[in-house]
Amino acid sequence: MRPIYLLLLLLSAISYGQNQLNIPATIETSTIDLTLQEGATQFYSGVSTNTMGANGALLGPTLIMTKGDNVNITVNNQLTDTTTIHWHGMHVAPENDGGPHSIILPGETWNPQFTVMDKAGLNWYHPHLHMQTDRHVSKGIAGLIIVRDAEESGLNLPSTYGVDEFPIVMQTKGFDASGQILVHTELDTSAMVNGTVDAFTDFPAQVIRLRVLNGSSQRVMEFGFSDNRPFSLIGTDGGLLSAPLTNTRYRMAPGQRADILVDLTTSLGQNFQLMSYASELPNAIYGASQPGMGAGATSSLVGYTSNPLNGADYQLLDINVTSPTVGPVLVIPSTLASFTPIAEASANITRSLTFTSAGAMGDLEGPFLINGSSFDMETINYNIPLDNIEIWSITNQTPIAHPFHIHDIQFFILDINGNPPPPELQGYNDVILVPGGMGNIRFIAKFDDFANDTIPFMYHCHMLTHEDMGMMGQFLVTDPSASLEEDNLNVFKLYPNPTNGDNFKIEFSESEEREITVQDGQGRVVKNTSTSLDQFNLDLSGLANGVYTITVIANGNHTSKRIIKQ
Numbered sequence: 369m370r371p372i373y374l375l376l377l378l379l380s381a382i383s384y385g386q387n388q389l390n391i392p393a394t395i396e397t398s399t400i401d402l403t404l405q406e407g408a409t410q411f412y413s414g415v416s417t418n419t420m421g422a423n424g425a426l427l428g429p430t431l432i433m434t435k436g437d438n439v440n441i442t443v444n445n446q447l448t449d450t451t452t453i454h455w456h457g458m459h460v461a462p463e464n465d466g467g468p469h470s471i472i473l474p475g476e477t478w479n480p481q482f483t484v485m486d487k488a489g490l491n492w493y494h495p496h497l498h499m500q501t502d503r504h505v506s507k508g509i510a511g512l513i514i515v516r517d518a519e520e521s522g523l524n525l526p527s528t529y530g531v532d533e534f535p536i537v538m539q540t541k542g543f544d545a546s547g548q549i550l551v552h553t554e555l556d557t558s559a560m561v562n563g564t565v566d567a568f569t570d571f572p573a574q575v576i577r578l579r580v581l582n583g584s585s586q587r588v589m590e591f592g593f594s595d596n597r598p599f600s601l602i603g604t605d606g607g608l609l610s611a612p613l614t615n616t617r618y619r620m621a622p623g624q625r626a627d628i629l630v631d632l633t634t635s636l637g638q639n640f641q642l643m644s645y646a647s648e649l650p651n652a653i654y655g656a657s658q659p660g661m662g663a664g665a666t667s668s669l670v671g672y673t674s675n676p677l678n679g680a681d682y683q684l685l686d687i688n689v690t691s692p693t694v695g696p697v698l699v700i701p702s703t704l705a706s707f708t709p710i711a712e713a714s715a716n717i718t719r720s721l722t723f724t725s726a727g728a729m730g731d732l733e734g735p736f737l738i739n740g741s742s743f744d745m746e747t748i749n750y751n752i753p754l755d756n757i758e759i760w761s762i763t764n765q766t767p768i769a770h771p772f773h774i775h776d777i778q779f780f781i782l783d784i785n786g787n788p789p790p791p792e793l794q795g796y797n798d799v800i801l802v803p804g805g806m807g808n809i810r811f812i813a814k815f816d817d818f819a820n821d822t823i824p825f826m827y828h829c830h831m832l833t834h835e836d837m838g839m840m841g842q843f844l845v846t847d848p849s850a851s852l853e854e855d856n857l858n859v860f861k862l863y864p865n866p867t868n869g870d871n872f873k874i875e876f877s878e879s880e881e882r883e884i885t886v887q888d889g890q891g892r893v894v895k896n897t898s899t900s901l902d903q904f905n906l907d908l909s910g911l912a913n914g915v916y917t918i919t920v921i922a923n924g925n926h927t928s929k930r931i932i933k934q
């Protein structure tokens with residue numbers, strides 16, 4: 369037996385007792401201070417696990433915002449790692465989005481400020497440093513963002529956090545033999561809600577609201593209740609649906625959110641469980657019993673055969689229904705938000721994206737490519753004119769489904785494998801599971817409000833191992849009406865980034881006399897040189913690993929970019 373199984377046996381023996389569901393604290397003010405920190409968490413009693421969190425050892429507070437708020441966020445990085453924080457699902461300017469270019473060095477703070485423009489919905493925040501996203505998310509940094517608006521408050525939905533509205537962050541994690549969290553693992557054998565394994569909670573006998581996130585690194589979940597009681601889906605990623613949809617299951621890929629009402633008015637005293645019915649997941653989805661489909665893909669995809677959660681129905685939360693609160697919500701409204709999906713005919717362009725595998729066919733972890741390329745920090749994959757209405761048509765030539773996510777906007781799904789989306793996918797979304805084996809989805813979106821000539825937005829697979837290994841691209845939204853009186857002398861590319869220091873190049877659009885300085889994380893100049901070439905080799909091999917700022921000075925103008933040496 370490998371040590372990991374010994375530990376699992378040990379863990380299941382000592383964790384037989386149940387744990388009260390953790391409910392993250394809230395921050396409801398428009399001044400928001402988040403301190404990223406390292407700490408220790410006992411997922412299993414007696415086993416201390418090193419974790420990361422915001423304002424605590426694990427996860428982070430739930431941020432409650434209202435549309436129109438001007439928020440002022442300070443993210444203080446007290447980790448020993450460089451990282452970033454991204455507001456997944458929120459429509460903010462690229463410089464506030466927290467993608468891989470907005471790095472926060474250890475000991476530094478980052479201060480995004482923006483007006484909340486989103487409709488009422490559930491978003492979330494998590495780190496997004498290139499190649500380190502899974503490490504920082506799996507170690508524990510993630511938090512919810514609840515956005516409220518006037519339309520929602522007119523609906524009398526349960527909206528008292530922790531009383532009739534409950535955060536449900538579903539995750540799986542893997543642990544090594546000493547109880548430490550595994551990164552880039554397929555052995556994510558522990559299921560948890562809000563960081564609590566074997567969780568139980570009380571819900572009052574009235575209409576309750578669950579704000580659900582699948583915050584897993586890779587695993588798709590099939591949300592449902594043990595007694596098959598129906599629930600009402602009222603919202604998806606970026607907003608409320610037009611009317612509640614009553615069902616007994618909802619499939620959630622990593623990164624996806626759901627707004628769910630459960631009518632417990634006649635359930636006082638009952639006990640039931642929130643489950644993931646992974647036995648019902650079709651093949652070719654991470655979490656199903658068979659992860660792949662098509663030529664060369666079988667249950668033996670490398671790295672997939674040994675996880676007991678694959679294809680199994682497993683419990684996430686044990687629920688006891690207790691007395692109702694004062695002034696409970698007792699009815700589910702029959703209509704919700706009003707919105708008009710963007711018409712297909714209004715699109716300016718269709719972009720085609722294709723997923724392929726760069727690894728051996730049959731390797732679950734790829735690496736996977738988008739349009740034949742792996743992510744490169746210095747390559748802009750698309751330039752999108754501000755206010756463009758675009759159709760993105762995504763074809764998945766790999767044997768497994770990938771949850772595609774895009775920053776900046778919410779999209780409307782036009783079709784999945786040529787068929788109109790089911791009612792639950794007709795609202796606002798920013799993650800869509802693209803089926804494996806030549807599956808295709810098309811969505812439409814408008815890229816409005818925010819343009820920036822230098823800072824891009826990301827799109828990527830939300831299976832974090834895939835993202836970290838390069839299944840990501842980036843686009844600039846630029847305003848063609850703004851006059852581009854840019855000084856070309858200061859336009860430069862750096863590559864590769866990250867670099868090991870050898871063969872690091874700076875490329876300029878034209879040759880000119882320029883001064884180049886390199887500063888370390890403390891701002892000390894560690895290199896100073898000049899060139900009049902249009903391509904220049906900068907030898908960084910003597911420098912310690914870390915983040916450096918490269919500044920180019922031409923004609924008295926300074927332009928800086930950051931690089932990572934590792």
Ligand code: C2O
Pocket residue numbers: 454456494496623773775826828830
């Ligand atoms: Cu949830 Cu690009 O991220």
Ligand code: CU
Pocket residue numbers: 454455456457773774775
């Ligand atoms: Cu995002």
Ligand code: CU
Pocket residue numbers: 736769770771829830831834835839
């Ligand atoms: Cu993927």
